[in-house]
Amino acid sequence: MKMKFVYISLLAFSMGAVSCRKYVEVEQPNQRQFKYTADFEKLLNNVDVMEKSASMPILSSDDINLESNTSMQNLLTNELGNMYTWADTYYTSDQSDAGWDALYNLVYVCNQVTSFVMESENGTTLQKQRIYAEAQVQRATTYLTLVNIYSRxxxxxxxxxxxxxxxxLSPDLFVSLQRPSVQAVYDQIIKDLTAAIPVLPDVTTNNLHPNKAAGYAVLARTYLYMQRYPEAAENAAKSLSYQSTLLNLGDYADGTKAYPRRLENPEVLMSKEATRPxxxxxxxxxKLVNLFDTRDVRYSLFTRNGSTFQPAFTGRGSYRDMVFQYDNIAVxxxxxxxxxxxxxxxxRAGNTNDAMTLVNSLRQHRFKAADYTxxxxxxxxAALRIVLDERRRELFGTGLRWFDQRRLSREPALAETVTRxxxxxxxxxxxxxxxxxxxPPKNIELNPELLQNPR
Incomplete structure (x- = not known):
């Protein structure tokens, strides 16, 4: 039987993978098998795997524009240029899609946990259930990213x-890679999240691990991408009922106070990272830059004049991943x-006043008090337009704009044509x-049942 290459590089094996034969073998000297509950918890502690998310939508979104920067256009590799111009194909058949690989590797690790943790040793039932629920949220989050990149x-x-x-849904390398429907993927995402949320703790040790606030937040994002806006708002409110801390960015405006790192940031409900493509x-x-009031601390903290970058360019550039060097971008x-x-x-429901109250509550934390109106x-x-503009200001440079562009493209009044x-x-x-x-063509060549997207 031919192995399925949905994972181009199985990082999970380098961590010590669970045997698919459920521990019936004799344990060999100098080899480590995962069989204790703590082993599965350590799998979920691996930031190199569990924090992975999509990076390339940063380049595809209309946050970014290289039009006046010829030197930077020439720095793009062929595949990055293809993403920037929404080409027919992005990769050649001898190239791997690192985003696809990393996300499916994360799925693989979560499937190890959900398949074996309940049978593990030296753990309580409550511990096992919590670890299982955490893996469900991580898997659901990853599939939400995948289906919003590689599907309609x-x-x-x-x-x-x-x-x-x-x-x-299991750590089996020989399963069919035929593509189920978009609806089936969303159904599984919602199933995982709704099963996990009641089991998740109210508070976790750090934001790598999902708690109830994170679970409801991922469910809210799911419904948002499905354009089911009442359910998105309902679950967002539930998330905020557990965690609603905001940073006062004015405290960081003069650079004397260190901006918190991703895993320590109280605004981050579940830590995921992206890197600059x-x-x-x-x-x-x-168009994005012109949405900012220059007194907005996000403008001064998260953007810089292009002359300060190497190579230099005209206009403003995203500085999100430079506030802490090598900390990458929280997504x-x-x-x-x-x-x-x-x-x-x-x-969208016509509740203008409450919508604007939320917007202003957020924006008050993005200005120095004396500067805010x-x-x-x-x-x-009008309130909806303000909310969508505020999403652009708050989430720019993360790639999340690409997912907003996707869903809004279905509404003629809100869809935007982008030209480059x-x-x-x-x-x-x-x-x-x-x-x-x-x-990725390489995956299709290795797995002919994996059908290509129409272009």
Whole structure:
């Protein structure tokens, strides 16, 4: 039987993988098998695996614009240039998609936990259940990322027939990689989350490990991407009822106080990271930059003039991953995201005042007190526009904008056409299949049942 190469490099084995034969072998000298409850908890402590998320949507989103930076365009490798221009294919058949590999490796580790932790030794039932629930949340989060990169935008009328992503729920390397429907993937995500949330603790030792606030937050993000806005707002509110701490960014404006690192940041509900694609500097689009009041501390703290980067460029660039060098970009669910998710649901439901109260509560923590003036909205459509603009300001440079572009592309009043000039050619992104990443050709060649996305 041919091994399925959904995982190009199985990092899980380097950690010491669980045997798929459930411990019936005699343990060999100098070999470590995972059989104790604590072993499975250590799997979930591995930040190199469990913090992985998508990086490339940063480059595909309209946060970034290289139009006036010819030297930076030339620094892009072929695959990064393809992502930037939403090309027919991104990788050649001899290249691996590092994002696909890392995310499915995370799924593999979670499947080891859910398959074997309940039979492990030297742990209480409550410990095992908590570890199992944590793995469910991590797996659901990862599938939510995968299905929103490699599958069509969720559409309730076609989700049952649109191709999802391979849905692997056990650590079996020989399963079929035929693609279930988008609906089936979302159903599994919701199933995992709703089963896990009651078991999750209220508080965890650090934000690598999901608690109830994180579980509800991932569920809120799921419903947001499904355009089920009342349920998104409801679960965002539940998340905030457990954790709602905001940083006063004005405290960090003069640089005398250290901005908290990702794993220590109280705004981060579950830590996930992204890296700059190719470690390139990220010039921000003028449309995004023009949304900022220059007194907004996010403008001064998280962006810099392009002249301060190497190589230098015109305009402003994202500085998020440089506030702490090598700390990368936090892309996990967060308190600000939940406030804006709830506010969007309220605005869409016509509850203008409550939506604006949430927006202003967040923005008050993004300005020095003397500089802030509350925003107002004449009606619900105006409030919705303010909320969406605030999402751009709050979440820029994380790649989360790409997922907002996807869902909003289904609404003519909110969809935006993006045009890019790259190496002498103009490229245009409109609603449709260019919002879907192609499946890596290498994976399809190794697994012919894995069908390619239409382009």
């Amino acid at each position: 935008v969720y559409n309730s009328s076609s989700a049952a027939s649109d191709m999802g992503v391979p849905l692997l 190719g470690y390139l500097n990220l010039p921000l689009s003028s 996990g669910v967060s308190v600000p995201e939940m406030m804006l998710t709830q506010a969007e649901g309220l605005a 509350a925003l107002t909205a004449a009606d619900a459509p 000039d790259f190496k002498g050619t103009t490229y245009t992104l409109t609603a449709g299949d260019r919002y879907v990443y192609p499946i």
